[in-house]
Amino acid sequence: MPRAGLGIEFPLHRHVSLVALDLLPGITKADVHRWMVLLTDDIQRLTRGEAPAGDPQPELANGAGQPAIAVGFGPELFAKLKLEHRAPTGFSQVPALSIDRLEEPFVGGDVLLQVQSNLPLQLAHMVRLLLRDSAQFAELKWQQDGFSQESIVDRGVPVHRNLMGQVDGTDNPAFNSDDFENLVWIKDGPDWCIGGTQLVVRRIRMKLDTWDALSTPQKESTIGRKLSNGAPLGGTRLDDPVDLEAKLPSGLLTIPEYAHVRRAAGDSFQQRFYRRPYNYTATPSHGQPQGEAGLLFLAYARDLNNQYLPVQRKLAEFDLLNVWTVPVGSATFVIAPMPGPGEILADRLFA
Template sequence: MEGRRDRADLRHRPDDRLQERADRLNRTMAEQSLPVVAEGAATEERPASGQGISRRALLGTVGATGLVLGAAGGAVGYAAAPAAATPLTSVGSDEVMFHGKHQPGITEGLQARGHLVAFDLAAGAGRKEAAALLRRWSETARRLMAGEATGSHDTDVARDAGPSSLTLTFGFGHSFFSRTGLEKQRPVALDPLPDFSSDQLDKARSNAVLWVQIGADDALVAFHALRAVQKDAGSAAKVRWQMNGFNRTPGATAHPMTARNLMGQLDGTRNPKPDESDFDQRVFVPESGTPAWMANGSYAVVRRIRMLLDDWEKLSLGTQEAVIGRRKANGAALSGGTETTAMDLEKTDAKGDLLVPVNAHARITRPDQNGGAAILRRPFSYHDGIDADGTPDAGLLFVCWQADPLRGFVPLQRKLDRGDALSQYIRHESSGLFAVPGGAAEGEYVGQRLLEG
C-alpha cells in the first residue's frame, strides 16, 4: 500500500531513530540515578555495563510483558520504573511514510484515535502566509510520523511512544482559493455540496478554509500531533471547529475484521480495495486530471452524523437487520452467505417478500444500483457526552474519499435521501468538502505545486 512500510520489516529492522531514542532515555535515567533497563526476555542479549538501552530493547516485540529488571535483578512493575523504559510493541513501532505519491491517511487502515480540525485564515493572511503555514505543517507531520519530536519546543506528550501509525492529511476548502488569490485554480469538483433533506447542519461546524485529519493507534500520539498543528498555525490561522473520534484498537479482536460502528453494525464491508483494478480511478485524481496540481490527490467529504441510539436500540434485532440489509453478527447479506458473499437483490422468502428490503441501506448504497458510484469510507466513531435529557451525543465522523464527489458521494447521498430506511435513525449535523492534493515529494511541502506554481 502506498506510503506504508511493511509492519514485519519495521518490527525487525530498528533504525537510527530508535537508537537515538534509546540514548536519550539512558541519559535521562542516568541523570535521575535510575537503574539501566535490561532486555525484556532472559534469552535476549543484555547491554554491556554502562551501555544502557539497546535499539532492540527499545523496539521490543508483540510479546513484551512490560516488566523491567531493577538494580538487584528483581522484577518490578510500571509504578516502580519510568514508562519510557518499556519496550515498544509492534503497534507503537508501526510507521507510515509522509512523503509519497498520495498523502497519508487515505488508504491506510482505520486508526484507533482521530482528530479532525478545520481552520480559517486570519484577517489579512493570504497566499504567502498559507504557503508558510503548509511548509510548517508538512515538516511537523514528517517529523511526528517518523516518531521524532517536533523541535526544540516539543511538548513531550508523546515522548515515550513510537510513531503508532500516525498520519496527518491536509486539505483545502472552497474559500481557500479566494483567500489566496487562486480562484482560477479552484477545482470544479470543489463546488459546494447540494442540500439534502436529511441535513440539519450547524454552519459553525461546517466547511472551512483549511482542513487537517490526524489519526494514530495511540491517543497521546494523536493529541500530540493535534497540539503541534494548532501551535504551528500561530497567527496565520485560527481553529474554526474540531472533532474527536475513535475506532477499535488494533489487536482487540482475535483476527483483523471490518470495524463496527456505534449501532453495532459492521461498517465498510463493500469498501473499494486497493488491489481492485479500478481502485485508483475511483479514489484518486489521475495524473492527467485537472487542475494539474490535484494529480494523485483526492476529495474528502466530511460529515458529522449523529446516531439516534435510543431509538435504534429499541428496535428488535430482526428490524435492525432489515434496516441495514445485513446480519448484525457477521455482516452477511440477508440473502445469505458470508460478509463477502455478493448480495442477491432478487432473492425472496417463502412468502415472496424480498429478503433484502427495497429500502435497506446496503441495497441502496450498492455501486451497481448507483451507476457505479463508489466511495472509500474511512470514518471515526465519536461520543461527545450526554445531553441534559440523557440522550447520548454520539455517532459517526464520516470521512469518505473519491476522485470526484459529483460522481461519488453526491449521487449516493441523493439516493439515500429518497428512501433509506436508516435515515430516521441518524441526523447529519455538519458537513465539509475539501480538495486534498497529492503527496509531497522529498523536499516539498503539501500544496507547494499550487501555492508556488
C-alpha cells in the same frame, strides 16, 4: 513520501482528529505558502515518529501509533484566495439536503488537518503541535474526534463496528487494487492535486434511544446485513456478495427496497467511493442530557460531485436508516498529495 503517511489507503486507525481552520483576516496566498512550509516539516517528521523543530515534548514522538496526517482545502479557501480556477471542476460543499439539520460550527472550514494514530497521547500531541504552528495563519473552526475498534468475525477477518452495533466499512474498494486507484486518487485536473483526493466529512448523529427499541430482524432489514457478522441478508459470511435480486419464499425481496445497502449501491462503477467510518461521542450538554453519539462519515473520491453526490442524494430521498440518523455537520476538502523529499505541501497551489 509514501501515500501511507496520508492515512487514507491504510487500515482504520484507532483514533482520528479532524481539525478545521479558517484563515485569519488578511492572510494572503504567500502567507498560506509559509504556513505549508512549516506544516510540511512538522508532518514529515511526525509521520516518521520524530519530534519536529521546537517540540516542547519530544519524548512524545513515537512511530508505533502509525501516525498519519493529511491536509485538505475547502471550497471557501479557493474563493478567499481567488484561486477558484485552481480547484477541481465541480468541487463545492454538499448542497442542502432535506435530511440535513446542520449545526454550527460543524459546517465547512478553509483548511483541514486530518490527524490519525493508534495512540491517543501521540494524537493529542500531534494536533497540539500542528495547531501551534498554524496559529499565526488561521483559527480553529471545529475539531471532531473519532475512534474505531477492531473485532474479529468470520475466518479471522478484522472488522469495525459503529455505535449502532453494525459491522461498517465492508463494501469498500480493496487497498492497492485498480478500483482503489481509479476511484480515489486524482489523476487529472489542476496539477497541484494530482495524487491527492477529495474528502467529504459528514457528522451524522444517531438516535440510539429509538434504535435500541427495534428487534434484531428490524435492525438487520434496515441495513440489509446481519448484526452478528455483517453478512448480507440471504448470505452467511461477511464477504458473501450482496444479492439485490434475491427473494424470500414469500416473494418479497430478501434485502428490502428501503434497506440502506440497496439504496447506497451506486448505479455504476463511477458511483463508488471509499468510506472510512469513525465513531464519535460528545459529552452531555444543555438539551442533550444523554450526550451525543454518531458516525464521523468520511468518504474519499477523486470526484465527489460525480461519485459520492448521486448516492448521497438517493439516500436523502429514501433510506429507512434516515429515521435514526441526522446529519448535523458537513464539509468537503481537496486533500493534497503527500509531498516528496524536499517538496512543500501544495507548493504548486500557493507558490
